[in-house]
Amino acid sequence: MRLTVIGTGYVGAVHAACMADIGHEVLGVDIDAERIAALTSGRPPFYEPGLSEMLMKAVATGRLRFTTSLAEAAWFADTHFICVGTPQHPTTGAADLRYVEAAVNGLAPYLHDSGYERVLVVGKSTVPVGTAARLAERLQAAAPDAEVAWNPEFLREGCAVQDTLRPERIVVGARSEQAEARLREIYRPLLDAGTPLIGTDLATAELVKLASNSFLATKISFINAMAEICDATGADVLTLAEAMGRDSRIGPRFLAPGLGFGGSCLPKDIRAFTARAEELGRGESVAFLRQIDEINTRQRSRTVDVAQRLVGGSFADRNVAILGAAFKPHSDDIRDSPALAVAEAIRRRGAQVRVHDPEAVDNARSAYPVLQFALDVAKACEQADVVLHLTEWPQYRELDPVALAAVVRTPAMVDARNTLDPTAWCSAGWTLRALGRPRFG
Numbered sequence: 001m002r003l004t005v006i007g008t009g010y011v012g013a014v015h016a017a018c019m020a021d022i023g024h025e026v027l028g029v030d031i032d033a034e035r036i037a038a039l040t041s042g043r044p045p046f047y048e049p050g051l052s053e054m055l056m057k058a059v060a061t062g063r064l065r066f067t068t069s070l071a072e073a074a075w076f077a078d079t080h081f082i083c084v085g086t087p088q089h090p091t092t093g094a095a096d097l098r099y100v101e102a103a104v105n106g107l108a109p110y111l112h113d114s115g116y117e118r119v120l121v122v123g124k125s126t127v128p129v130g131t132a133a134r135l136a137e138r139l140q141a142a143a144p145d146a147e148v149a150w151n152p153e154f155l156r157e158g159c160a161v162q163d164t165l166r167p168e169r170i171v172v173g174a175r176s177e178q179a180e181a182r183l184r185e186i187y188r189p190l191l192d193a194g195t196p197l198i199g200t201d202l203a204t205a206e207l208v209k210l211a212s213n214s215f216l217a218t219k220i221s222f223i224n225a226m227a228e229i230c231d232a233t234g235a236d237v238l239t240l241a242e243a244m245g246r247d248s249r250i251g252p253r254f255l256a257p258g259l260g261f262g263g264s265c266l267p268k269d270i271r272a273f274t275a276r277a278e279e280l281g282r283g284e285s286v287a288f289l290r291q292i293d294e295i296n297t298r299q300r301s302r303t304v305d306v307a308q309r310l311v312g313g314s315f316a317d318r319n320v321a322i323l324g325a326a327f328k329p330h331s332d333d334i335r336d337s338p339a340l341a342v343a344e345a346i347r348r349r350g351a352q353v354r355v356h357d358p359e360a361v362d363n364a365r366s367a368y369p370v371l372q373f374a375l376d377v378a379k380a381c382e383q384a385d386v387v388l389h390l391t392e393w394p395q396y397r398e399l400d401p402v403a404l405a406a407v408v409r410t411p412a413m414v415d416a417r418n419t420l421d422p423t424a425w426c427s428a429g430w431t432l433r434a435l436g437r438p439r440f441g
Helices: 010-021 033-040 051-061 070-076 098-111 131-142 160-165 177-186 188-192 202-233 237-245 266-279 288-310 338-348 361-367 377-381 401-405 422-427
Strands: 002-006 025-029 064-067 079-082 119-123 146-150 170-173 197-200 319-323 352-356 386-389 412-415 431-433
Touching (some): 002 010, 002 070, 010 025, 010 051, 010 064, 010 160, 033 064, 070 098, 098 119, 131 202, 170 177, 177 188, 197 202, 202 288, 288 386, 338 352, 352 377, 377 401, 422 431
Parallel strands (some): 002 025, 002 079, 025 064, 119 146, 319 386
Antiparallel strands (some): 146 170
């Protein structure tokens, strides 16, 4: 089948490459000419494992190409996926829909004369409930035979290719059997491999993504709230989380205590969900999400305070090494990165801060030019008074604590991700602190 993907950021680039990989002819569309040029040459604009190889293969076969023209998109296919961003509004916390609306408004004038009898515009962007119905009215005013469906994405950065080709579920919100049938045909290779498709209405499809992210955020912040109680009582939050996770009704996933969540989805989505619920007069139904957000943010200041105590109560004239800049491993995404928020807070308290990350240094340097950066861990930790482990890259778990002790000024570590082996580090002479755990060393 032929389809277009409008918006070639994180979601769009992955979706376009994966749809071409399963056999469709795909046209990616974006207003950013430099991004289009990079994608045309097979270079993704961000780091995502497996994407570069898939992109180059799809471009080489001719099944995937890119353009800046919405007119070309309208003539190319009768199915258009909207994959543009919905950032957080800077003052209200609500989702900013300007890019979604611009994509639909830009495409609509070309649909009436595109030659296709039934055009389907499929939203994948995360939007407030009610957006799809409103866009459908606007679209049909310009192209009466056009229909809107909603097909939310559930990608995890670092696993996005796998999540697209082997998803746990596909959700389709549509008003007609024909629209759902077309999406079933598009996703046929995935359905034949066993992926379930859940068909529903537009509003439910919009809510699934926001409800899912809100639940995950709640689970993360819950165990971090328990870490605060553990700090006050001397209990061990890792043992607590393991015991809770053994309960099949709870499960172990997302019960990892530590620095908390960041990135482009969970923080903005729970805030946008709260804002939309208040618009609907149901703010009390999700009022707990504000506290979830507060608990998550508090983990950052708690981490700074733990590190400050390790250096004697003041960061003035102290060297601090930060391991991690991306908001999560296997990504170069620094949007709302807890690691960089901690690094900047420590710098403001008077420390010299040097940051290392396997993939995100360039992005971090552009966003935080006042911080120092190093391309290897030893350089980042040179003469450090304290080291903070803030992004759980596998290579940090594999560090040799004996070798690193020879580089730092003081062997003191804050394991804000609770993934380092305290026995190994303390045996090498380190003092190790972690949120919600007993003191080590």
